[in-house]
Amino acid sequence: MSTTTLYDITVAYDDAGGTGGADGEGDGGEVLVLVHGHPFDRSMWRPQIETFAGPERRVIAADLRGYGGSTVIPGKTTLTTFAWDIAALLDRLGVDRVVLGGLSMGGQIVLEFYRLFPERVRALVLADTFAAAETGAGRAARNAMADRLLREGMGPYADEVLTKMVTPHNAEVLPAVAGHVRDMMRGAPPEGAAAALRGRAERPDYVGMLGRVAVPALVVVGSEDTYTPVADARVMSEGIPDATLAVIEGAGHLPNLERRAEFDAALGAFLDSLPPITSRVIDRSGSFENHRGGQVASPRRNP
Template identity: 30%
Template sequence: MPVIPRLPLLLVVLSSTLLSTAHAGGMSGRQEGNLDVNGASIHYVSVGQGTPMLLLHGYPLSGELFSRNRDALAAAGYRVITIDHRGYGQSTAPAADPGSLQTYASDALAVMDKLNVPRAIIGGMSMGGPIAFEMYRTAPQRFLGLILIDTIANPAGIVEQHIWKGMAQKASTYGPQSLAPELLKDMLTGATRMNRPGDAKMLTGIVQQASVAADVAGANVLATRPDSIPTLKTITVPTLILEGGEDTVYPPEFSVKMQQNIAGSKLVLIPGAAHAAIFEKATAANQAILNWARANNLR
């Protein structure tokens, strides 16, 4: 049989293999894509192999908040998974369900199922904290450990409720980009905004990716979040609490309160960092996470 007629088929097979390898990240262990979850399309990035670590971003950001953490943690032996909540980053949501605390938690658990991750170290930054608490109330058996990053267990008081409602109104009236200037003052310290303008530019770009519906839904989640202090007392997995020393959104006293209510938990303050400490002082945050994980044999 002539060899030449087989060549096109061989090229097709090779091309398909190469495309599949590129999507999966080849030997790097990187995967990226969108998953159909609960009627939404949820974008995820998975880097590395080993003990799974799922990181949940805050409002109104995306999984790229953890872009300075994924590779470093993966290099230490973890499979680091980040997602964009519905309507944020590269995720989309149906108009009928732009987002709620229960939906965000259900989405995250469903992503774990789709990626064949029975259990993981689960971390949440800011709004990601209440989402992680909801996941724990729903499925505590899915947790190997818990990381709480610049977040809060208390319900929102009247003043904070008005702040979030104002954010929702601003996004509705002027668009997602209108939230960036005010939020950046909270996310990054003044020194970082002055000396590392690229950090502010990157976070601004992330904020601008959100949809108006997602900004409204997320603000409502934060304004109406339940009291999770009782949940803290039920947490039995190793827990790390990371807090920017200059966080003015949820100041250190809230992290101290969480530490006092979670048996055996560890609190690490990161000097010179504001609300986005995991991004602003990524090297220090990564080291704190690795030290804690190793101390608790989470490998």
Template identity: 40%
Template sequence: MQLYTRSAGNGVPVVLLHAFPLSSAMWLAQREGLASSCRVITPDLRGFGGSRLGDDEPSVDAMADDVAAMLDVEGIERAVVGGLSMGGYVTMAFCRRHPDRLLGVILADTKASPDPEQARDNRERIALRVLDEGPGVLVEEVLPALIGRTTRERRAMVFGRVRGLVQAAPPAAVAWAQRAMAARPDSFDTLSGLKVPLLAIVGEEDELSPVADAEAMTRAVPDGRLEIIKKAGHLSAVEQPEAFNAAVADFVSSGPGGAGRSPG
């Protein structure tokens, strides 16, 4: 499947995969702020933004294969691949299925553990509600936890932007993605087998994927670093883009093991 993709800048290719239930529009500040240090590539995962949903069964593996096909279309052999929240789950599936395409890995506000049964049941409940009632359900069910306390209290424009992105989510894509995330496997073995460096980023106010999850992922990899973004919740790249961009730029240019250097 061809993903609708936006890119900016030159240099080391850095693929950033968006959170649920947003689109690549969430990466606007990264496309602008990182363009001087790398080539930022931000696809819409299937069903979101400009990408078609298709007929495949819900699976983070299918989304990871979409990303590999996108790299083929872009003529890119290897890239730093990263994602936030759902994008992190897809990134870990990419690590599992396409390890030879990696220069480095960025996992932001996500977790390597699978959903417990209660969380899987809740995803299905929300999927059914959205299909029945539309994306307005997400404002009630999902939006409150996406944003950190500081953003809710002090950054009304950021909150409003995220709300708009949430409301634009297509119901069929929302349901498909919820079921794909519910079925994802444990990824700690995948992380322990990484042959490239990892940057884990987490907002200090993230309640969905808290700092402890980022610490666990960092410990699992042979070569990893952790960056905690102050005054940010689950959408650290949107809430505190300057700090997020600085962490990514530093990783790409001088990451452990040389994430930003060409192989060989």
């Protein structure tokens, strides 16, 4: 694990493989950035770091603010704030363009990052997530859940949703996976998880943006996911030009853990299909000055 300070927060992250280089892509290697979901941490991507990090591919996975080893900021954390945090981390690490993947809330952060910084994205991986705006009922439910987490802590919630995050069958036959998922949820700071829920309650619509996505995209979903079912994945795969859809049989909301081999096979095939990297140099000096205290202060569009 490494840590770095970005404006008002400390971020914990893993950075494995690759050969480095001023443009973040070394001497021809790929950079894969993986964004965790709620209420997890970067350890949910440990299997994929083991699979994909190597001399020709660098893999980065960070704890989002409010989770894992990163700073907890109470209140409300929007998808925009998370996206700017990722951009700032990439600047600090000297990385320009990346293959950017995320699961669940992480997938929505990926969509927001693409909205803000399309020039920094080489390809998208959208796992067990959806692109529609939050509904009125959804806003009320997320804010109510935020209140509950602050009141009760993470334990009761973690026990309640474990067999929704992983299927009941997988929770039984894959006890190590179920234990890992339970531990991540129980270990999440309630203030950070609540802040993210309040931010997601304001989630904008990304469906209208899908047709303008101009990079390769892989959409992955567990066949038994009840949070973000296959129908939601099809909206994205059919909306993004030439996107690839991979349905992972027998998996719930966390196919990268429940069906690691199948998930890794789909991701590996997608990465292998990407066109060769073309080097470029972009001056990003002063990027940190565009973001203060979680508030975007730039001419970019607001969500």
